[in-house]
Amino acid sequence: MWYLLCIPLVSAAYGGIGPPKLLLQPEEEVWYHLGEEEYQRRLTLKCEAENADTFTWVKNGRQLSVGAGDIDWERPGQSGSIFFHRSKPHNQGYYQCFAANIFGVAVSNKVHVRLGSLEHFPKRPVRVINVREGDSLTVDCAPPRGTPDPELIWLYRDSEDSTVIETIRSRHITTDAQGRLQFSTVELSDGRSSLLYECAATSPVLRGEYRSGDQVRLEVSPRSVSSACGKRRCGADKAATAIKKLYVSPAEITVRAGTRLKIQCIFGGRPLPTVFWSKIDGELPKGRLKDLTSAESDFGKSFIVDNVHPEDAGTYECRARHLVHTVNVRVLAAPFWEFDEPPRNVEQAEESTGELECLAGGQPTPIITWSMNGVLLHELPEDHRRVLLDHGRVLRIRQLNHDVDTGVYQCNASNPLGYVYTNAYVHVKAHEPRFLIPTQRNWKVVLHSTVYLDCSVDAAPEPIVRWVDADDRPIQIVEGKHQVVEEFLELFLFLSFDKSYNEKWYSPFTPVL
The missing domain is CATH 2.60.40 (Immunoglobulin-like)
Known part of the structure; x- marks a missing residue:
């Protein structure tokens, strides 16, 4: 009898769970305010990571003492998230979370914690507005003072039941960029006796909540049927009104690459005008364009593009019947991730070659810097196996070594307009053969x-x-x-x-x- 044996040969091997991976981190800017409401909504900085043995925080470049004063761990030993028992003015500053284990250190983005404020609306009686059915209407709202500037929203409220509150989502009612409520055409149902329109202010300092403000009630009188439109042909509730501009975005708009572009064209008239959008000098970015039939885009009255690219600059046109408005969009090319994603993690075997890509665009061209476990590469001992290619956009590591190269690498792409920053995880696999x-x-x-x-x-x-x-x-x-x-x-x-x-x-x- 013959025996055939398959024998795998390999050098000494290592096991391990790999370097820590950040799962959750704060936004780059966090606002808070002082006052009694802080007891209900305490300031929290999130930092969650996989495979992390220890967490530390740094404020303004110095290690932060957590658990010994006003700042404490949210879940000691399980999470790197921290909270402030009671926020104080000196809590402002730049914070950064470090998650570590024996394989490396993952570093969060720098979090700018800022002190803000938002005053209350002054008490005013319900405002009553008389309007005719089919007319267009603009309702103003004076915002309270605040830092940063508050954003205005409008809500439905039931005057007979104070618990009934609803966000306005209607094809003929839109909130413009200045916080005014725009009725493209007023319907009889908009004047129900129990229906109130409430202006409210939101701000990052309220962290998801809002301050209630002015209340408005409409009294809508029916429109009589004109001789040009008989009741049998179109009915009193379908009488046509002339189209007009209620609100359009400024003719010049400047946005930063990577942020959101929003252009508004709100037209009044009956029947309700349909808005058509086009780009005069190019194609619309359909892959990043919000659905123009959705409530988020105000049923076509708002043109919204996520993650703006430099090529999105140009002249945009909105058109409703014979009315036209153009907006020239200028894009400031602060650093942004090309292909809409940051560097990918690397998981490869020992002795192979691995590459980390930091493909960031911008104008002027971003400067790329690499760190390993929070330490800049040029501050580490020189290693000929590490090579920077494509002006620093690619970090190549030859002959990967489990003990030396496993870790968390940070990529920072910056220019005078800003920066993007992220972690990439290199896990060098080293284990004995297994069939x-x-x-x-x-x-x-x-x-x-x-x-x-x-x-x-x-x-x-x-x-x-x-x-x-x-x-x-x-x-x-x-x-x-x-x-x-x-x-x-x-x-x-x-x-x-x-x-x-x-x-x-x-x-x-x-x-x-």
Whole structure:
């Protein structure tokens, strides 16, 4: 009987869970305010990571003492998130979270914690506005003072039930960029006796909440049927009114690359005008354009593009019947991620070559800097295996070493207009060979057939696989009889059987792995 053995060979190996990976971090700017409401909505800075053994925070470049004063861990030993028992003016500053284990350190973006404020609306009685059905209407709202400037929103409220509050989502009612409520055409139902329109102010300092403000009630009088539109033809509630501009965005708009572009064209008239959008000097960015039929885009009255690219600059046009408005959009090319994604993580075997890409665009061209575990590469001992390519956009590491190269790498792309920053995780795999097949297998084969014996092995670094017989002698490859084919990490042995094999080995032939 013949025995065929598949033997994988590899150098000493290591195991491990890999470097820490950030799962959650704060936004780049966090606002808070002082006052009694802080007891209900405390200031929290989130920092969640996978595989992290320890968390530390740095404020303005100095390590922060957590758990010894007004700042405490949200879930000690389980999370890096911290909270402030009671916010104070001196809590302002730049914060950064470090998540570490034996394989490396993941670093969050710098968080600018800022003190803000938002005053209350003055108490005013309900304002009553008389309007005719079918007319257009603009309702103003004076915002309270605040830092940063508050954003105005409008809500439905029931005057008979104070618990009934609803966001306005209507095809004929829109809030413009200046916080005014625009009725493209007033419907009779807009003047229901129990319906109030409430202006409210939001601000980052309120963290998702708002301050209630002025309330408005409409008294809508029916429009009489004109002689040009008989009641039988269009009905009193369908009487047409002339189209007009209620609000359009400024003729010049400047946005930063990577942020959101929003252009508004709100037209009044009856029937309700349909707004058509186009780009005069190019194609619309359809892949990043919000659905123009959705409530988020105000049913076509708002043109919204996420993650603006420099090529989105140009002249945009909105059109409703014979009315046209153009807006020239200028894009400031602060650094942004090309292809809409930051560098990808690397997970490769020892002794292979790995590449981290920091593909950021901008104008002027961003300067790329790399760090490892929070330390700039040029501050680490020189290593000829690390090479920067494409003006620093690509970091190549040759002959990956588990002990040296496993870690968290930080990429920072910056120019005078701003920066983008992220972590990329390099996990160098190093483990002993393990078979991906049963260790013993039997085949019964037919004379003059071909048998296919595979030897699937997983190891890092990549193993050297050889075939031997029971006496550890290499299999003699005979042209036309045997063939060894390497594919990925598998080694396949093809044997073509004839009568000579039966005589030489045994019958029936049963090789055992």
